[in-house]
Amino acid sequence: MLNAPEPSPTGRTVVTVLVAVVALILQVSVANRLPLPGGVIPDLVLLTVVALALVNGSMTGMVAGFCAGLAADIIPPADHTIGRYALVYCLIGYVCGLASAEMNRQSLVPFLAVAVGALAGTVLYAVTGMMLGDPRASWAIVSRAVPLQVLYDVIASPFVVWAILRVHRRYERGDRKDRFSLPVARYRAMSGRGTRL
Amino acid sequence: MNDTRRSRVVLGALLGAALLMITIDYRGGADSPLRALRSVGATVFGPVERASAAVVRPVGNTFDAITDAPDQRRRAEHLARENQRLREQLRANRLNQSRADQLDRLLGTAGVGGYRIRAAQVISAGQGLEDTVTIDIGSRDGVRRDMTVIAAEGLVGRVTRVGPATATVLLATDVTSTVGARLEDSKEIGIVQGRGRRGLGGGGQTPLRYQLLDADAPMRVGQRLVTLGSQGERPYVPGVPIGVVERIDRPVGGLTRTAYVRPFARFTSLDVVAVVVEPPKKDPRDSVLPPSPKPSVTPSASPSARPDDKKDDKDEKDDKDADRRKPSARPSTGD
Numbered sequence: 113m114l115n116a117p118e119p120s121p122t123g124r125t126v127v128t129v130l131v132a133v134v135a136l137i138l139q140v141s142v143a144n145r146l147p148l149p150g151g152v153i154p155d156l157v158l159l160t161v162v163a164l165a166l167v168n169g170s171m172t173g174m175v176a177g178f179c180a181g182l183a184a185d186i187i188p189p190a191d192h193t194i195g196r197y198a199l200v201y202c203l204i205g206y207v208c209g210l211a212s213a214e215m216n217r218q219s220l221v222p223f224l225a226v227a228v229g230a231l232a233g234t235v236l237y238a239v240t241g242m243m244l245g246d247p248r249a250s251w252a253i254v255s256r257a258v259p260l261q262v263l264y265d266v267i268a269s270p271f272v273v274w275a276i277l278r279v280h281r282r283y284e285r286g287d288r289k290d291r292f293s294l295p296v297a298r299y300r301a302m303s304g305r306g307t308r309l
Numbered sequence: 310m311n312d313t314r315r316s317r318v319v320l321g322a323l324l325g326a327a328l329l330m331i332t333i334d335y336r337g338g339a340d341s342p343l344r345a346l347r348s349v350g351a352t353v354f355g356p357v358e359r360a361s362a363a364v365v366r367p368v369g370n371t372f373d374a375i376t377d378a379p380d381q382r383r384r385a386e387h388l389a390r391e392n393q394r395l396r397e398q399l400r401a402n403r404l405n406q407s408r409a410d411q412l413d414r415l416l417g418t419a420g421v422g423g424y425r426i427r428a429a430q431v432i433s434a435g436q437g438l439e440d441t442v443t444i445d446i447g448s449r450d451g452v453r454r455d456m457t458v459i460a461a462e463g464l465v466g467r468v469t470r471v472g473p474a475t476a477t478v479l480l481a482t483d484v485t486s487t488v489g490a491r492l493e494d495s496k497e498i499g500i501v502q503g504r505g506r507r508g509l510g511g512g513g514q515t516p517l518r519y520q521l522l523d524a525d526a527p528m529r530v531g532q533r534l535v536t537l538g539s540q541g542e543r544p545y546v547p548g549v550p551i552g553v554v555e556r557i558d559r560p561v562g563g564l565t566r567t568a569y570v571r572p573f574a575r576f577t578s579l580d581v582v583a584v585v586v587e588p589p590k591k592d593p594r595d596s597v598l599p600p601s602p603k604p605s606v607t608p609s610a611s612p613s614a615r616p617d618d619k620k621d622d623k624d625e626k627d628d629k630d631a632d633r634r635k636p637s638a639r640p641s642t643g644d
Contacts, residue, residue: 137354140443141361144434147577151505155436171316178323182330186350188358188443189435189477191469194343195330197436202323206316237437244335248438248484253505257438 127283128164128172131276132180135160140187152261154268155233157184161201162208162229162269163276166222170209177205193244200236204229226273230265234258351447351472359445359474362432411581414461418597424546425587426459427451431579432475440483440503442579447474455544457536457585463550463573464488464536465582476584481551482516482576489537490519490551493598497526498537501551501570515555515569516576524566530554533598534570542588550598573599 139156146153157180165173181198184190211225238258241249334343412428427450435441446452448471458465458478466486470477479486482503490501499521521528532554538547552572 137357137361139436140433141358142365144436145431145578153436157436171319174316174320174323178327181327183350183354184436185330186347187354187433188351188470188472188475189433189439189441190347190350191435191439191441191477191479192437193331194334194341194346195327199324199327199331202320202327206320209316240331241438244331246438248505250484253438253484 123283124168127279128168128176129179131164131279132157132160132176132183135272136180136183136187139184140189144189148264150257150260152257152264154264155230155261156268156272157181157197158201158204158230158233159226159265159269159272160276161205162226162233163273165205165208166212166225166273167277167280168209169212170206173205173209173212174202175205177201177203192241192246192248196237196240196244199240200233203236204233207232222273223269226269227262227266230269231262234261234265347470348472351470351475351477355443355447355472355475358433358443362430362445408581411461415459415581415583418459418461424459424585424589426583427586428581428583429458429476430581438484438505440480440486440505440576441469442478442480443475444478444582444584445475446584447472447476449473451586452476452584457544457546457549457588458582459549459585460574460579460582462575463552464545465574465576465579467544468584478582480576480579481572481574488545488551489539490534491537492521492526492528492554493533493535495526497528498522499565501534515571517552517570517572519554519568519570521566521568524564526566528554528557528566528568530557535598538588546585546588548589548597 135156139153143153143156161173161177161180164176168176178198178201181201182195184197184201185192185194208225208229211221214221235258238249238254242251242254330343334341337343415426415428418424427446429444429446431442432445433443444458452468452471454468454471456468458467464481466478466480466483468476469479480503481488481501482505484503484505486503488501489498491498499519502518502520504516504518519534534551534554536545536547536549536551539545550573552570554568555571556569558567558569
């Protein structure tokens with residue numbers, strides 16, 4: 113695993129929790145109120161979970177996914193069966209965490225992972241709705257909303273991923289001297305090299 | 310790979326927990342044992358949402374003002390530039406004023422209908438496929454489940470869940486929302502259903518679908534709808550304007566006839582709304598509807614852009630415009 117030697121796990125946990133909470137609040141009180149064409153909104157919480165998983169590995173990914181999902185299930189305007197987002201985000205966090213091991217080798221991985229995570233997350237959420245007979249997840253609506261939602265997610269993903277990497281890097285920099293041994297720094301170096309190629 | 314095994318165990322446990330919660334909550338329905346969790350959510354996140362809404366509202370308003378009319382971008386750009394100049398001078402002032410204006414009209418509407426209302430602000434909106442919003446008043450302010458929520462222009466939805474300081478509103482555009490409705494000037498009743506995705510589902514203009522129960526009853530484009538009123542005035546009080554019939558489907562041998570309705574309220578940019586805490590003493594019939602002779606009341610006119618053009622105090626045209634937007638200012642005649 114990339115994140116093997118941790119200087120202070122508590123600090124990292126606090127940062128992770130803070131990031132997730134901020135993403136959730138931004139999602140409901142800012143993003144969801146934007147009148148974007150098509151009536152769908154990029155899922156910032158999903159993108160946050162994907163980014164956290166990519167940076168910290170699958171363990172953090174799935175725990176953060178589960179907790180963020182549960183919070184998204186109970187935050188006030190939510191009106192769906194409790195546990196749906198928890199299930200979906202937990203799975204996505206785990207799968208994207210597995211991809212974090214690949215980040216060393218491939219500079220395209222983060223972008224691919226975000227796109228795949230967005231697609232899988234949106235589809236999975238719609239599928240759970242269909243299985244539960246939720247009228248909001250009827251085929252007519254889902255078939256129109258999901259492609260657009262994935263597109264929006266992919267468009268929004270670089271900003272979210274960038275913001276989270278930045279937060280983590282700032283935290284790490286304050287904490288450790290040797291930041292080039294860190295997954296974040298490595299990822300940044302790799303992606304920098306990737307763009308130059 | 311000890312780590313992998315451990316993480317698989319944790320994954321299994323978490324997924325199991327999620328599935329268990331889904332099952333319990335789904336089987337439990339409205340009285341699910343997990344609704345305590347939701348109250349925790351409302352108690353914890355409600356105040357946070359209120360605070361964050363207070364911070365982000367000016368930003369959102371600015372954004373709204375610019376993106377509201379993508380089809381009229383050029384005009385919007387011109388106006389936005391002009392607005393920008395004024396906005397710098399008057400920002401705080403203007404926001405308060407526009408809100409006061411909305412409140413004013415809201416009170417007018419409530420006054421005509423005889424509703425007792427409690428004004429509220431939308432502080433957040435639902436995620437994914439659901440059309441729900443949170444408002445900044447809750448059980449402490451006398452809000453209960455199944456109360457009607459209106460905006461100055463017309464029906465918004467109903468309260469589905471109440472926290473101490475916040476409440477969740479199911480919008481009329483949500484797929485799971487059904488409202489009993491009546492055509493103006495007639496007794497023909499039917500059901501208004503949402504088509505989902507915050508009013509932008511189903512092609513944008515007509516986020517509501519009206520099913521007339523009597524397939525032979527006369528119905529024409531341009532007719533307006535008001536709420537029928539539910540049993541015991543809950544969840545919907547009678548007489549609240551809903552929208553205008555925009556398009557009627559040719560009957561194909563069904564038992565009901567379907568029309569598509571353009572709502573009066575602007576579901577894409579809800580800001581000031583009101584909860585009807587006390588229903589009217591008697592059915593206001595059609596009296597709350599805006600005055601009838603109107604070529605096109607455009608509900609797309611954004612409420613946030615209001616106070617500026619009012620100061621322009623030009624001529625009659627402006628006055629008439631203002632009047633049209635303030636239907637409740639006149640002692641409206643039941644048409």
